[in-house]
Amino acid sequence: MITLTRLNGKTFTLNAIYIEQIEAFPDTTITLTNGKKFVVRESVEDVVVLVKNFYKHISIIGLPRDLEGLEDEK
Structure with a gap:
């Protein structure tokens, strides 16, 4: 989940897996x-x-940064 801010200043959390596209209009x-x-x-x-x-963070791409390098130790 990612936390974003609406134009009115209110924050909300969005499941980033469901994002199809991001554009600037502006x-x-x-x-x-x-x-x-x-x-x-x-x-x-x-x-x-x-x-x-x-x-x-959810390991869809790469390893979480705090685990990088630990793979070699196994």
């Missing part, structure tokens, strides 16, 4: 796989970093 708009859209204060680049970190 506000950052996130479209989910079900077609629902969210407009957020964070930049496209910031959202991409949050998503990548989430994927790493």
Whole structure:
């Protein structure tokens, strides 16, 4: 899950697995796989970093940073 900020300043948590695309119109708009859209204060680049970190945390891409190097010790 990633925490984002709506344009009105309220934060919410989004399951990043359901993100289909992220665009700037110029506000950052996130479209989910079900077609629902969210407009957020964070930049496209910031959202991409949050998503990548989430994927790493749940081990979809690479190992979590705190576990890197431990694989070699096994």
